[in-house]
Amino acid sequence: MLNLIIYFNKVLKYVVLYTFISFLFPATAGSYEDFFKAIRNDEVKVVSNLLTRGFDPNTVSLNAEPAILLCLIHDSLKTFELIAKHPKTQLNVRNAHSETALMLVSLRGYTQLAKLLVSRQADINHTGWTPLHYAATGGHVEIIQLLLDESAYIDAESPNGSTPLMMAARYGNAKSVQLLLNEGADFEVKNQLGLTALDFAIQGKRPEAIKLLETAMKLANSDSNRTK
Template sequence: MNKYLWNQWSIVSVITLLCAFCLYLPAYAGADEDLISAVENNKTHRVKNLLEEGASPDVRDLHGETALMLAARNKNLEMGRLLLEAGANPNLQNKYGETATMLASYYGQLDLIKRLYAKGAKIDHDGWNPLIYAASKGYKQIVEFLLDYGARINATTDNGTTALMMAARGNHYDTVDLLLKHGADVSVRNEADGTALAWAQKRGHTDIVQLLTHKRQD
């Protein structure tokens, strides 16, 4: 083969490979986009099929939310199970630093949290965390589960907020009581010098004020 023909053959080969590669990528990009759409619309069977076809279980939507995070927001346990079994990483974060476990805690999904934990999800970390999210909504069972499995009861956010403060702020008496029984520190102050008691007083949560006052006097 002369030099000219060799060069022509090489160019054609490169172009052919590039075309094949370009055709390959959209196929998977389309599957990933379809997966996000299926998760958003709670089409569990469609998600199962797309995962079997090779869609990534860690695909993100345009806002940086993973499919697993969307399942948690939608309170779809079966969807979460499918994604986890397909290898979804439970510790990925969105642009706000939230994980699927944090969102499951905020939306009251205890069974999903248990599945996430079984797949290696972190339930205790610095900053906003699952415990603080659960306490802010008063999900007593979730708070208890997280504490039983190692969440630090007095962990704080970057501005010094604790789970106790958030429970008191939200007027969640039973959750405040549970946190106190597990050793929550009523004396912790945030960066604005606020305490759980101060937040309860400010919002007029009388029963919680009495509970915290009694604990502080012990």
Template sequence: MKFWLVALTLAASGAAQAAVSVEDFVKAAEFNDPRGIQSQLQQGVDPNLTDSRGRTALFTAVREGSEHALAALLASPKVQVNAVNADGETPLMLAAIRGSLSMVQALVKRGAAVNRQGWTPLHYACSGPDNGVAAFLIAQGAELNARSENGTTPLMMAARYGGGDLVPLLLKAGAEPRAANEQELTAADFAARGGRDAMAKELRRVIQERQRAADAAKAAN
């Protein structure tokens, strides 16, 4: 009996210490403390565990803009860089919508997937401040006409939410302005619904031009 009591006590003590370590680990990411990250990793903390609030260190570092902590995390081969949160988002998606180019570059260098099913990092980059993130993702092979679950494309998101330079960037790279989502809305419709009348007008002009070119090519064949 005494043996089992001692074993149970040790197990409970170990579990408590692990829990405390994870809490400290995530806090180190939150407060941009790379030394804390490195120390905890050396002690064997699993970098992918969640704290009592359901947070992982990687997602926390990205969300808080903790670049030094992120660098320390990405140096660990155990970190799952393509993990998803409860909303189906990856760390790269969150870095993209923040417009954090340095974080996006670090995550991609570490192996974060630029393309995925459904919403993609490029969708997210086109929904936020950008700061060069969209151009970088495109250069890394991001799918320009990726479709979310409801058929939304990055161009649609850029037309309604992104900076004024994003729509021209995507069009020049080859994005399809004639694409429509499940509600039969095009990027021009997205721009109009966002009160961006000039952009909507320009997109409709581009749509007409491309359609005429497509019809001419079809007639020639």
């Protein structure tokens, strides 16, 4: 409830701000409208012209959505790339669900955009859900590998303790599970509900993931017995 109140207060603030700007600076208000209309229609030339004239790429919409994230809502990928490359863009801004641009492109499998954000030093590791969780959920192995190569924490824990391997086991695919296992993901760790990656795979009815995880467990037990 508190988060909802904060969100609506933020929306109200920008509505008041826009009304104030419209009254004092009608030309700026027009640019504001043009900017977000261009984002919705993926009109990259219009956005480019506005940015060249000094329009702030971090401007938020009337519903408090940051411009770079609004591009993804409307699948305006050319405009997203333009804004992501702008030196003043705040790449780690979050939406109402605490998601960043890198998290969202990782979930959708936009590999080139993920590479762009990583090259511009977008945050890879942070508390809570991470880009690696999202890439694993989507089963996007190229992005998973990209994030791991950039030192993404492989056993990062979500707010309830779920790891990327758990998400891959239930929602991703066999390739994403295999990659995470190959890279050393902990298949024995449990989340706050006491569930392991194997439990996630079983709940999701993912036979390939189940087989991979059971094989990993057998190999680990075999190695453990040999060292005794």
